[in-house]
Amino acid sequence: MMRERLSQWSNTLAYAGLFAIAAGLVAALFMGKMGWVPGAILAVGAVLLVAAALGRPAEVRKALTGRRARYGSNALAMSLILLAILALVNFLANRHHARWDLTSAKQYSLSxxxxxxxxxxxxxxxxxxxxxxxxxxxxxxxxxxxxxxxxxxxxxxxxxxxxxxxxxxxxxxxxxxxxxxxxxxxxxxxxxxxxxxxxxxxxxxxSRDEQKGIYFLTGHKERDPEGSGDDGFSAIKALLEKNNYKVGTLNLAMTSTIPSDAAALVVAGPQTAYAEDERQTLATYLNGGGKLMVLLDPASGADLNSVLETYGVRFRNDLVVDIYSSFFGDPLTPLTARYPYSMITKDMTGLTSFFPYARSIERLGTTPEGATITDLVTTSDQSWGETNLTQRQVQKDAADTPGPLTLVAQVQKGNTRLVLVGDSDFAANNVLNSVRGAFGNADLFVNAINWLAEEESLIAIGPKTGDVRTVFLTPSQMRLILYSSALVLPAMVLFVGLLVWWRRR
Structure with a gap:
C-alpha cells in the first residue's frame, strides 16, 4: 500500500528533492559556508530522492543497469577523470606558479x-x-x-x-x-x-637602524643639492633620500672635520680652485679609507689631480668629441649603452647614459700597488679629446687625444673608494627632468653612491615612473580609421549576409 502511494507521488517527490538540493546549494553559496540551514535543506532533498526511488524500484534498477546507464557511467567516469586532472593541475599551479609581465615597460613588475x-x-x-x-x-x-x-x-x-x-x-x-x-x-x-x-x-x-650621510662639498660654486633650478641637484638629492641616505653639505674651508656619519663625499662640478688645506683634508680623508665621488667639467678652475694621482688616475684638460656615438647627433654629448661588468654597472645592460660637454679621465703610467682601476664608461674609437678649448670649430688634430676615452672610472685601493666622472651636467635637474627615467644617468649616479657607501645590495635599477604613451594621428589616418570602422566593416557584414541569402533563396 505504501509502495503504491510512493509510486503515485514518485515524480513529484523526485522534482521536490532536486529543488531542495538546488536550494541548499544556493543557500550555502550565499552564506559563504555550509551551515545547519543549507545542510538541513540538502538532507530533506536527499530523503525525497530516496523516497522517489523506493516508489519505482524496477525503473531505478533498469536505469542503473541498462545500456544508457552504461554509456552514462562511462561519460561520468571520463568527466570525473577530467575534473581530477584539472584539480591536480590547479594544485600544482598554486604550489609552483610563475607569472609573466608582457608589457614593454614591465609596468606590472617590481624593479x-x-x-x-x-x-x-x-x-x-x-x-x-x-x-x-x-x-x-x-x-x-x-x-x-x-x-x-x-x-x-x-x-x-x-x-x-x-x-x-x-x-x-x-x-x-x-x-x-x-x-x-x-x-x-x-x-x-x-x-x-x-x-x-x-x-x-x-x-x-x-628596515634599517642607521642612516648614512652623503655630503656635497660647497664653497667653490659646486652643484647645489638643494637647488631646484636647471643646474641644481635636487632631483639627485630626492633619489638619494629614497635610498635612505641623509644628504647634507660640507665646506672644507670652514672645517677640516669630516662628519662621523659620512658614508661618502661628493665634489659636484666645482668652478674655482680648492685651497691647499682643503686638498690636504681630502687626501687625509682618502688615506684613512674615505669614499669620494668627483664630477669635474671641462675648463673647470678646480684642479684635484694632485689628490687623485696618488691612486693612479687624473682628469685630462680636454673636451670629448664623439661623432659616431652621440646624443641626437650632438658630437659634444657622447653616449653609451655598453658597460663593462662592475658592481656599479652590473644591472645597467640596455640602458643608455649620455654626458653633455664632458672631459676624459686618464690612467697614469703605473697603477699603484693594491689599487684596482675600472673604466665604467668609454667613448667610441672615432672620438677624440679636443685640447684647444678656445676655438669655435672643433676638429681632430695631432695635439688631440684619440679615442676611445674614459668618461667614468672607479678606483679601489684597500678601503678607499673613488668614482670619477668627467661631467656634472649628466646628473643635473634639467637633464634628469627632461629624460624622465628613460635613460640611465640617474641609475649610474645612485649606483655609484651605493658602491661608495658599501651598500652593494642596493645597486640595481630603481623603480620607474609610469610610462604614458600617446598615439598621434594625421588627419588622413583619422579619416581612414573612421571610415573603415563606420562604413567598410558594416558594409562587409552586409555583403556577406546578402551573399548567404542569395545562395539560400
Whole structure:
C-alpha cells in the first residue's frame, strides 16, 4: 500500500528533492559556508530522492543497469577523470606558479632594486593602510602590495577604514585618509605615496637602524643639492633620500672635520680652485679609507689631480668629441649603452647614459700597488679629446687625444673608494627632468653612491615612473580609421549576409 502511494507521488517527490538540493546549494553559496540551514535543506532533498526511488524500484534498477546507464557511467567516469586532472593541475599551479609581465615597460613588475631589498629583509614589517573603501587608490595599492608579498614572507598587510575603526585610527594618530604606516618593532615610517618608489623607500627606511650621510662639498660654486633650478641637484638629492641616505653639505674651508656619519663625499662640478688645506683634508680623508665621488667639467678652475694621482688616475684638460656615438647627433654629448661588468654597472645592460660637454679621465703610467682601476664608461674609437678649448670649430688634430676615452672610472685601493666622472651636467635637474627615467644617468649616479657607501645590495635599477604613451594621428589616418570602422566593416557584414541569402533563396 505504501509502495503504491510512493509510486503515485514518485515524480513529484523526485522534482521536490532536486529543488531542495538546488536550494541548499544556493543557500550555502550565499552564506559563504555550509551551515545547519543549507545542510538541513540538502538532507530533506536527499530523503525525497530516496523516497522517489523506493516508489519505482524496477525503473531505478533498469536505469542503473541498462545500456544508457552504461554509456552514462562511462561519460561520468571520463568527466570525473577530467575534473581530477584539472584539480591536480590547479594544485600544482598554486604550489609552483610563475607569472609573466608582457608589457614593454614591465609596468606590472617590481624593479630589481625593490626585489633585492625585499630579499634582504631580516625582520617582519607590518604595513597598515588607512583608506576609505570608496577611494580608487586602494585597489591599485592592493595590487601593488600583492607584488611585494609575492617576493617575501616578511611583509604583512592590513587595510583599515578609519570610519569603521576610528579607535585604530586614533591609536596610530591618523588624521587623513591615504596614510600608509610601516612598522618594524619600535620603528615607524609613514608615507602617502602609493607608487613603487614611495613604498620601497618606506620599507628601506623602516628596515634599517642607521642612516648614512652623503655630503656635497660647497664653497667653490659646486652643484647645489638643494637647488631646484636647471643646474641644481635636487632631483639627485630626492633619489638619494629614497635610498635612505641623509644628504647634507660640507665646506672644507670652514672645517677640516669630516662628519662621523659620512658614508661618502661628493665634489659636484666645482668652478674655482680648492685651497691647499682643503686638498690636504681630502687626501687625509682618502688615506684613512674615505669614499669620494668627483664630477669635474671641462675648463673647470678646480684642479684635484694632485689628490687623485696618488691612486693612479687624473682628469685630462680636454673636451670629448664623439661623432659616431652621440646624443641626437650632438658630437659634444657622447653616449653609451655598453658597460663593462662592475658592481656599479652590473644591472645597467640596455640602458643608455649620455654626458653633455664632458672631459676624459686618464690612467697614469703605473697603477699603484693594491689599487684596482675600472673604466665604467668609454667613448667610441672615432672620438677624440679636443685640447684647444678656445676655438669655435672643433676638429681632430695631432695635439688631440684619440679615442676611445674614459668618461667614468672607479678606483679601489684597500678601503678607499673613488668614482670619477668627467661631467656634472649628466646628473643635473634639467637633464634628469627632461629624460624622465628613460635613460640611465640617474641609475649610474645612485649606483655609484651605493658602491661608495658599501651598500652593494642596493645597486640595481630603481623603480620607474609610469610610462604614458600617446598615439598621434594625421588627419588622413583619422579619416581612414573612421571610415573603415563606420562604413567598410558594416558594409562587409552586409555583403556577406546578402551573399548567404542569395545562395539560400
Amino acid at each position: 630589481s632594486q625593490t626585489i633585492q631589498i625585499l630579499k634582504d629583509l631580516k625582520e617582519p614589517i607590518k604595513i597598515t593602510a588607512f583608506f576609505s573603501p570608496a577611494d580608487s587608490a586602494q585597489a591599485t595599492l592592493k595590487d601593488l602590495l600583492a607584488e611585494y608579498t609575492y617576493h617575501t614572507d616578511k611583509l604583512s598587510v592590513e587595510f583599515v577604514d578609519p570610519d569603521q575603526k576610528p579607535a585604530v585610527a586614533r591609536q596610530y594618530g591618523i588624521t587623513s585618509y591615504g596614510t600608509i604606516v610601516f612598522e618594524r618593532g619600535a620603528r615607524r615610517q609613514d608615507t602617502f605615496g602609493t607608487d613603487e618608489q614611495s613604498i620601497t623607500s618606506a620599507i628601506l627606511k623602516v
